[in-house]
Amino acid sequence: MSGPSRHYVLAAGGTGGHLIPAFALAAELHARGHHIALITDERGAKIPGKPEYLTTHVLPQGRIAGRNPLGWLKGARGVLRGRSMAKRLFESFQPSAVVGFGGYPSLPTMLAASAMKVPSVLHEQNAVLGRVNRYFAGRVDAIATPCEDVDFLDRKYAAKVTLVGNPVREEVLALREEPFPEFGEDSLFRILVTGGSQGARILSQVIPEALAMLPTALRSRLQVIQQCRPEDIEAVRERYAVHGIPAELATYFENMAERLAGAHLFIGRSGASTIAELTAVGRPAILIPLPYAMDDHQVANTREIVAAGGARVIRQPAVTTEEPEAIADLDKRNALLREQGAIFGKMAKDVCQQIQAIAQNPQTLANAAHAAWNCGYPRAASDLADLVESFGAAPLMDVLRVVPEGTASATGGEALARRLNTEIAQ
Structure with a gap:
């Protein structure tokens, strides 16, 4: 005391x-x-x-x-x-x-x-x-x-x-002095995907397709852990199975600190706690800020870690949150599906390109991890x-x-x- x-x-x-x-x-x-x-x-x-x-x-x-x-x-x-x-x-x-x-x-x-x-x-x-x-x-x-x-x-x-x-949780801060997980030309490539407390539907739509676009040499080494909404989890599981990508899916992970400790790359939103934990542990990230956040604060949250080289940002275009299945008019439903499909497809390509840029060279990934670590408090x-x-x-x-x-x-x-x-x- x-x-x-x-x-x-x-x-x-x-x-x-x-x-x-x-x-x-x-x-x-x-x-x-x-x-x-x-x-x-x-x-x-x-x-x-x-x-x-x-x-x-x-x-x-x-x-x-x-x-x-x-x-x-x-x-x-x-x-x-x-x-x-x-x-x-x-x-x-x-x-x-x-x-x-x-x-x-x-x-x-x-x-x-x-x-x-x-x-x-x-x-x-x-x-x-x-x-x-x-x-x-x-x-x-x-x-x-x-x-x-x-x-x-x-x-x-x-x-x-x-x-x-x-301030971050004690169990997360305890990982700060642990080394970045070994990552070489032939090692597993572990990706952690979360979208806030309840997951993000657009990540469920985009990330499986983005990972499927990766070159075979990188895709064959993937090991994915992804948080999904309950209503999305079976569809996401099916997508990963079709692409032959091993994935552990859940609506909530009790041991998030342990998951973060083993991850080579984080993909998700850029809320304040997420940024604090990424920089406390030192994990490189591809951040997709919530486009509807008050005063666009999730974009602002990325400034420091991006400037340091610890993360890359992909902006999510504004897209209606209305579900196509809820639209009775067939023409309107099809129009919405086309709009969403174009947005999801473009984002998947962007995510794929950023993963390749940051992860194809093990040293590039390690450098990004150290840059993120240097931003921690x-x-x-x-x-x-x-x-x-x-x-x-x-x-x-x-x-x-x-x-x-x-x-x-x-x-x-x-x-x-x-x-x-x-x-x-x-």
Whole structure:
């Protein structure tokens, strides 16, 4: 433990991109002897990987979006209700600081911290400052960033900005000092394909065809591990079988760190956590950013690793997400099939060309792996914890902290969590 035990609240949106770094920070602060509480939404409470000691509070967050005034009113009510409940949590838990990881579920918590003048820190995971973090940038005490250049981060806040990187899971960081898997002219060529928490349908359409286009000498050495959506997995399995390519398919991999450790090449989306893990371990990649990501942040996330030579980017054209089978009009259905077929075919050729460029020479692949490794921030969790610890109550106040009788316990606020969640259910 680095000093007196303190209490910290982490607020994060309900996706893995927000919560994985929150979990990593929680683990670091817990190891230093502090007590941590997490505030998120119902979806976030179900994200795998939450430490057992991390007490979770599920609060209404509200979302003010769209053009419907009634929706705005409902969203505002949710935000205000969540802020009120967060303030009651602060009164009992007495946090030394609040750390916001962005996403709408963090909005009420950060509003409560601002109202109660609790020291606060923002952590941005992407190379584009998120909407909620943008709103609070002028109100918080510090802003932690994942890279040198973050879009929409006003220069007037430069004095409160600290570059820390993106914290990753301990089991992934543990692989950083492991050597890149042996890759020679005759060795297996292991490719890992993922598309976010639920897979990406376009990868299921494109990647099997791209791999089938590879020269025989390279294709015969392939060993593929691919994440697919449940509704796509049998069709993808059939495609690989037709092409004679060994492939292990699943909708979710529990041991993703182990899969990443054995991979020679990654193909997939460019979310913040994906980039952080690729650079932590040092794995070359072909990245296909999600074209509909807010503020095109997945493209921005690729800038550093691509500039270093650790990855290549293929842009996915905008294509309707409508399923052809759902279209009753035969002409419209056939038109959509032709449009999708042309897009998938072009992308498959692009992926094939990039794989050949990066993998036909073993040294080229090894160089790309080292370039990706050089972009990593292995001390991200520790550096973020140092920043968080620099704000908050004086040590004497930590020692004298008294928890009001009948409310949350000093070990994480379990009683208050039950009470607040009961109120939400009502």
